[in-house]
Amino acid sequence: MNLDRPAVLGWLRERDAGRLETLWSLADRTRRRHVGDEIHLRGLLEISNHCRRSCLYCGLRAANTAVQRYRMDAQTIIAGARDAAERGYGTVVLQAGEDPGLEAGWIAGVVRAIRADTGLVVTLSLGERSREELALWRSAGAGRYLLRFETSDPRLYAHLHPAAPGGPRHRTELLPILRELGYEVGSGIMVGLPGQGIESVADDLLLFRELDLDMIGVGPFVPHPGTPLGALDAVAAEEQVEPDEETVMKVVALARLLRPDANIPATTAVATCWGPRGRERALLRGANVVMPDLTPPPYRAQYEIYPGKTCPPGLELTMTAIGRRPGIGPGGRRREEVPWSRP
Numbered sequence: 001m002n003l004d005r006p007a008v009l010g011w012l013r014e015r016d017a018g019r020l021e022t023l024w025s026l027a028d029r030t031r032r033r034h035v036g037d038e039i040h041l042r043g044l045l046e047i048s049n050h051c052r053r054s055c056l057y058c059g060l061r062a063a064n065t066a067v068q069r070y071r072m073d074a075q076t077i078i079a080g081a082r083d084a085a086e087r088g089y090g091t092v093v094l095q096a097g098e099d100p101g102l103e104a105g106w107i108a109g110v111v112r113a114i115r116a117d118t119g120l121v122v123t124l125s126l127g128e129r130s131r132e133e134l135a136l137w138r139s140a141g142a143g144r145y146l147l148r149f150e151t152s153d154p155r156l157y158a159h160l161h162p163a164a165p166g167g168p169r170h171r172t173e174l175l176p177i178l179r180e181l182g183y184e185v186g187s188g189i190m191v192g193l194p195g196q197g198i199e200s201v202a203d204d205l206l207l208f209r210e211l212d213l214d215m216i217g218v219g220p221f222v223p224h225p226g227t228p229l230g231a232l233d234a235v236a237a238e239e240q241v242e243p244d245e246e247t248v249m250k251v252v253a254l255a256r257l258l259r260p261d262a263n264i265p266a267t268t269a270v271a272t273c274w275g276p277r278g279r280e281r282a283l284l285r286g287a288n289v290v291m292p293d294l295t296p297p298p299y300r301a302q303y304e305i306y307p308g309k310t311c312p313p314g315l316e317l318t319m320t321a322i323g324r325r326p327g328i329g330p331g332g333r334r335r336e337e338v339p340w341s342r343p
């Protein structure tokens with residue numbers, strides 16, 4: 001489908017339920033044609049909640065001293081990867097705050113051990129790291145990297161996500177480097193950030209296509225009381241985007257139309273806000289991935305990016321009810337042969 005900016009904006013502003021049914025159905029047909037009926041499951045391990053950054057929206061920000069910090073040891077991480085393999089998942093995702101305590105050589109060793117022990121694809125989501133570190137992890141066997149840019153609007157981004165000294169001004173600068181290193185590249189946005197206008201969300205969507213993203217995550221903004229953006233008197237943009245379900249679903253559906261063969265999760269934030277039915281609706285409006293949280297209980301509750309984060313049960317029932325089935329194998333982007341085996 002040839003979606004230009006006015007068409008994307010038109011859909012984002014659409015309120016008519018009948019016309020929105022057309023959008024949901026277009027997204028679902030596109031999903032089926034390009035990525036099929038399988039729902040790929042990625043086992044998520046939140047390996048550290050330390051973070052040196054202070055993104056205004058995030059409960060793990062360094063300035064939030066109420067967080068009890070943890071860093072999992074290698075054995076616990078590898079046991080979590082085995083758990084994912086035993087459940088039949090093809091991928092394990094190692095996620096953390098931007099934690100310098102996760103030393104690059106140590107992470108490379110963990111990636112190697114998981115690859116040797118389980119054969120799973122390893123996805124990393126460890127924030128902004130140097131080219132050398134990213135290259136090291138790629139050569140250790142990591143196949144994918146997730147780095148959400150959250151908003152492409154440079155002013156809003158700079159406000160929400162103060163740059164690290166010597167780091168990139170915008171996370172999008174790192175995405176081509178990840179691609180060059182041979183990773184499958186994932187990114188995404190938050191919908192309904194204070195100050196986020198509808199035009200900027202249209203630009204985010206078009207950027208998904210321009211960057212040719214392999215994975216796209218979209219979730220609502222959920223205010224965290226321990227952050228500056230948890231305050232209720234935040235400034236609104238002209239045509240402020242709301243973090244409501246309909247708007248988030250429009251962004252998921254449009255992401256599918258703009259990037260037909262990408263892997264698009266029904267995100268944990270969607271499931272947290274709108275429960276199993278919300279997750280089901282996302283899967284019927286373009287999504288084809290779910291990331292069950294396998295982080296062990298002592299740590300899971302401490303990885304509170306936003307309040308109430310939860311992964312509702314009943315996924316098997318949902319899949320059956322909507323005529324879908326669990327994916328077998330790594331579930332990478334289909335246009336590439338086997339990128340995860342080619343460090």
Ligand code: SF4
Pocket residue numbers: 051052053054055058059060061062096097098127
């Ligand atoms: S969004 Fe990521 S980098 Fe920013 S404060 Fe949270 S964990 Fe740290």
